[in-house]
Amino acid sequence: MRDTVGLLCRYFAAQPLEIVVTHSRCVADLALEIANNLSLSPLERVFIEEAALLHDIGVSQVHAPGLGLMGTYPYIQHGVLGREILEREGLPDHGLVSERHTGVGLTREDIVRQNLPLPLRDMLPVSLPEQIICFADLFYSKKPGHLTERKSMALVRSKLIPFGVEKVEQFDRWREQFRFGVADGDV
Numbered sequence: 001m002r003d004t005v006g007l008l009c010r011y012f013a014a015q016p017l018e019i020v021v022t023h024s025r026c027v028a029d030l031a032l033e034i035a036n037n038l039s040l041s042p043l044e045r046v047f048i049e050e051a052a053l054l055h056d057i058g059v060s061q062v063h064a065p066g067l068g069l070m071g072t073y074p075y076i077q078h079g080v081l082g083r084e085i086l087e088r089e090g091l092p093d094h095g096l097v098s099e100r101h102t103g104v105g106l107t108r109e110d111i112v113r114q115n116l117p118l119p120l121r122d123m124l125p126v127s128l129p130e131q132i133i134c135f136a137d138l139f140y141s142k143k144p145g146h147l148t149e150r151k152s153m154a155l156v157r158s159k160l161i162p163f164g165v166e167k168v169e170q171f172d173r174w175r176e177q178f179r180f181g182v183a184d185g186d187v
Ligand SMILES: [Fe+2]
Pocket: 023, 027, 055, 056, 137
């Protein structure tokens, strides 16, 4: 297991680190819960934990005064920025997790339609670890005071509705595939 906190500390040297560390720990724990449901291998579990802990490293570069972040880039770019950082650190697979974790993933068409300041390419989670981390991330916000609160399935689902029915359908497919929240009746 890599020293993910050490890596985060380097990039957050001039920025508050606690929000991302706490948020990412919650995402990693949920992603590992799903990895257990799916009986993934120890090696896959290590990758999932590392990539989940690092998926928001690009937040260190963004401007979001509400979160105490005084970088220069728009928040929406944190996935792409994270990929650049992680590639530079020799972690290209972790970088893909970072680039592909916004919502349930962004298509080229989403970027054009919403006029997002992002490179024009598909940023959809492809591998199983990418999909699990993207899914798990939906359940946790970075709102100070609410970092460790897991959102209900209904809330996560409702927040996807404005982005199109295909986003909700993707969420529902993952939910079933990951056997998540079926037993507790949270719909
Ligand atoms: Fe996140």
